[in-house]
Amino acid sequence: MITQMGNIKIEIQRRKIKNMNIYIKPPKGDVLVTVPMRISDEEVFRFLKKKEQWILKNHEKMKNQKTFQQKEISIEQRKWLENKIIEYAMKWEPVMGVHCTGFMIRNMKTRWGSCSIHSKKIRINLQLAAKPEECIEYVLVHELCHLLEPSHNERFYYFMDLYLPDWENRKKKLNV
Template structure:
């Protein structure tokens, strides 16, 4: 496999020749390095023309990637951020479990696409979305109390909402803030 570096108006682009059929463009996290792979034998002029046509796209995606660099690779939280979140959750659990008269049997932290948290009332296990790291801390507390309420009332009925209001009177404001967080 041979390679070369092409200067795209100040952006170094690594070009690698491989046993493939098409020219491919990659922006590598976390720093946004640019890699172009091309079929062996492709004229360098054709590759450079392809890269030049993608300059705006490359710059846009490099900016996005650099903006997310504080969030870890490709927007994912770093291990340090997850550890900080775990400590916060355990502090909130210590505060809320005695007040609510419940106890979670275990906490799991993972990146979820569609939920902020989930609870299995039968086992007492609660899962929290690591995206909460990028939200205001009051939103983390809201989701934690929400999931702990499911240990009392599994559904989202009026009884559940009454518990939320009892334990966290401003829960609707926090929920709105969470939805508006843009995460």
């Protein structure tokens, strides 16, 4: 089923799930709402009305988010990236007093890295293989800081400043 919220098209899919979920998908901010089979259309529309401001805000945010140019990364570049991640993890984990349970490298459209707080796994964008080494270190430290503080709040930036005082310069180089 498809519905509209202003000029935003919303796709609604019924699934065998327990809760309603909203996904804002890159790169254009397409909205997908997954709904349990037992919930009526009326309940779905009440839910959407309640979440309207959140949907509008996050749709706009995703639309304006820069997506990465996907460059062809060679096997050698990928191996180099893997080695750098291991090298920096071995350097920073003992210093920061954290331990990540695993790393995954994959092409990501809108992020350089992400961290799953519960599983303590870190995902790194394959496109980092085409960036300067100091940018890889920045992304890894950033994701490891999330093991200390999940949110991008004052405490998180305190840790970034503590462990990598020049992180802002590295971030600028990364996003050039």
